[in-house]
Amino acid sequence: MASLQSRYLEQLEKNPTGKAVGFIDANCHTEWRTREEFHRNAMAHAARLRQEGIQKGDVVLIVLPSNELSATALTGALHLGVIPLLIAPPILQGAQSSLGEILLKTIERTNARAVICASSLENMRDRLLATGDGTRYLFESEIPGAEPEDIAPVVPDENDIAAYQLTSGTTGFPRVCMWKQGPVLAALDGMVAAMKLEPQDICFNWTPLYHDMGLVNNFLTCITTGVPMVFQSPHDFVKKPALWLKGLQATGANTTWSPNFGFALSAKMVKDEDLEGVRLDHVKAFWNAAERIHYDTMLAFHQRFEKFGVKKSALKTNFGCAENVGGATFSDPDGEYLVERVLLSRLQDDRIAEIAPDSTPDNETMTLVSAGRPHPGMTVKILGDDNEELPEGHVGALALNTPSRMIGYLDDPESTSQALVGDLLKTGDLAYLRGEEVYWAGRIKERITIRGKKVDPSDFEPILFQIDGLRPGCFVAFGVDDSERGTQRIVIVSEVQDGNTKEPKKLQREVRAKVNLGLGIEVSETVLVKKGTLTKTSSGKRRHRHFRDLYLAGKLDEHLATAEPVKE
Template identity: 50%
Template sequence: MDRTLQRELYRRLDQSPERHALAYINNRGEFSWRTLEEVCRQAAGYSPRLKELGLGQGDVCILALPSNAFCATLLITTLLLGAVPLLVAPPILQLKGRYSNLTQVLRHMIRKTKPKIVIVPKAMMPMREELEGHQKRTHLLFEEEGLSPDLSAGIPQVTPAESDIAAMQLTSGTTGFPRVCVWQQRNVTAALDGIALAMDLNQEDICLNWTPLYHDMGLVNNFLLCLTKGIPLAMLNPIDFVNKPALWLRGLSDTASTMTWSPNFGFAITAEIVRDDQMEGVRLDRVRAFWNAAERIHLETIQAFYKRFAPFGLHRDSLKTNYGCAENIGGATFSDPHGPIVVEQVDDVVLQQKGMAQPIMRTDEGQRAVQVVGVGRPYPGIEIKILSRKGRPLPDGHVGELALKTPSRMSGYLGQTLETRRALFGDLLRTGDLGYMRGPELFWVGRLRERITTLGRKLDPSDFERVLLRIPNLRHGCFAVFGVDDAQLGTQRVVVVSEVRDSSTRPYRDIVNDIQSQISLQLGVKAYDIILLPKDTLTKTSSGKRRHRYFRQRYLSGELQSLRLSDQEKEENPPIQVQRSSEGL
């Protein structure tokens, strides 16, 4: 009998219909649990209308909605109908962004996937004609418009095959439009089985998630995993988390959650912003796993988070790491669910110049060391290989492209044969990520296409993040770093672009000097140009990734230089001083 998402869901529904399934935490921290039967019946209520509009088994349904209860319900409806969900970041998230491309991404996805139905927020009604013009046979719905649930509707029963498409997922799209990963049913169920084993998931667990459903961390590692494995899941809207990170920690305490997920920046801003008075009555003793994933993991961030919340019961060994990608359907490597993370200190110069991770126990005078955080071991069934540029396996400690032999890889990129051939290299999935192995542990160090080569050293943009995090008045995570070829120097010039907080009264020249000196001191390279920009300039991808290569193009065209903040401009137009609490960013 074929194993599919739908069959797993039906099995859970038969075995434990009254078990808690989902809770939605509002911006005041309030929530109530819904049973699996309640969740499925609510989702089934929307199925008659969607079927009437032609949505059936194998049809694509795009959900470009905020990650809230309505989006989660329609996602389940789509699955119950055997349709193929594709979650896309709603353009309303970046309406202020000068370089936002979310509207173009949505239009492109409508053309590319030819969906039967697209559901978007009501705020996008002025774009109705523009969006409807891209596919004549696509029905465009604005949230609840024409979607009144039929409470008498039964739960649809569908029987897709293991080889059928279960879902689609967008890649990061750091330079242009994201690619569409096609996920087959067999690969999704293999991923969920492997993730559950790696996390040592059990029926006593409760999960809380604030990451977006249009990101594979939110969709796979949280929503689909919990739904099919019978794990209660509390959901917090990502916007509410960003506005008030304390909601995350209070939610963990109030729901008695045992595990949660966040990218590194979430740990950083929570440790910095949350006040003691917001933690009154909060205990973190029960949480056995804070999974850190989706971007470069910095030891300094982990240490700061632990130091800040240890007084509230946070266990040091509850801080975990993970590596995954959309092409592999969720997480691929996981740190020990019952032990500490792995960290090693290596010679920074040897790492950057020779691509070798040479461990050092202590640093001699003049020697620069860097601490690299391990991202765990592959879950059962996955094998990892580190490849040279020629595709040959490299030994332990050598940096190369990370490749996976995995039962949970995508079947390909939709409509992109050449890109699929490049990624699916024989029985391997080539990820485009850089890393090295030390025994069974993987250490992630960057992206192949974003490497900066300057004076014989190879750096990743994420290497600069730990430096920029310590510079006062910069917005956390809102930066781009890239290399620009310089024929006279015979190497690349390092360019750093960062947003400045609105409330900053510090002279911009002082910030620039601080960035230059700290990069030189900590990384041993020179930043030839530093551009400070206003808030909401460096918009991210639909999956929240930084667009280093995209903004490199904007720099070379001269666009970023024209937006550069200057002290002269500040003197002529002093910022309005606004009283703000630390609840916002």
């Protein structure tokens, strides 16, 4: 029976001295590990987990930065047949207060047997240990804490659960996708075929291992196919985006991924002198995925780095989601990505993508980037409001008939039944087809994606609830595309309580600070409006999309709140 583990072991056996994983530092020095070296390091983690009594089918949470430690800990865990779940550790020590709640709830929900904790969680140590639920906590400074041992692998079969993965939820808490072995392998096979990934390729990855892009599109793909992979710290990339491009040159890597914001950040921040001597002619694929792909960003990246050898045909596009395990649609691996310039009014009013005549002014059109075609073995359908299949060019719900779909959300049958309908996975996205090409057009629900990270408006509720001066529960939150940054910026609109005496500026700062500390993300703008402005639906739901439209049209201005004077 095939599994992630059996494929990994096949590669190890086939070429133990071949390059497996490289780790590049901020000076562009790369430490390569052969497959047997990497495996030996992973076996120390396997030995440690076994000492802790961890067995096949146990859930192990890995809350580590993306580096050699997390890669070997994950591999060691997989060797024992455990179900890993990777979670983002806090970047700023002592600053992300909601992570503790998410971690504790995830431990409880998954019945985790062990948690491997980053040093940035040290300030939570007592709180974690106090849970007294039998979960083992291994801190970064204490791992692996065992010598590598020759431990017999536990090889699961296709029907065993391979991994869990967090994705955004609608209750202020992430959902847990459950992935079986068979679908994970189907995802990897589909991706390798669609990308035309070859054994002589080298993948370069700065995206976090706890994100689908780092985990599936890079790490799992590489260790199961024998394609060498280079790890770069996501922090190094954010601090100095030039290191991504320099790393591609230094390692000879020819395939790499980034959310759209990474392309925008690089185009804006990298200076010519940062790339002295760098040539990128050898890079065959810069894959853009995980958030809306901006045509402006694609153009800017190409124009900025063409003189360093970046070919237009090397810019690739993809759509994927955690519910599908990995990438679903891919632009042509041998050609250029496609775009369409469509009439804005037809798209917005009729939900039809009609090609704009050349003479149409730019402000009456929108240029959409194709996310490519479904990988072999998958078909795409666009559904109307009654689940009828829509013709080409009509915008509707994106549904995948896919061999790689999740088996559901852990302990969430309602959400599962909304996502998995018959043979289809409904992704929650809006899209249209042109031939086989899938053009992404938005989200059905109001999820926000900032730098590839998915945020649900409900995530803000517990934070806003704590702020005196805001009407509890009376807010909307939405994302607004920011083409300069290549991602979305977050706008929160909240009603102000009767009798509020705080100055708007003070309340706005408080919102920004508390969201920043709670979720680790930046609110670009907080709009404070009068009580009664943010009317809800008849069923009491918030109308994020409606008020987003009013905000963009400048129609919230007449509802702005002011502070009441303090009474003497």
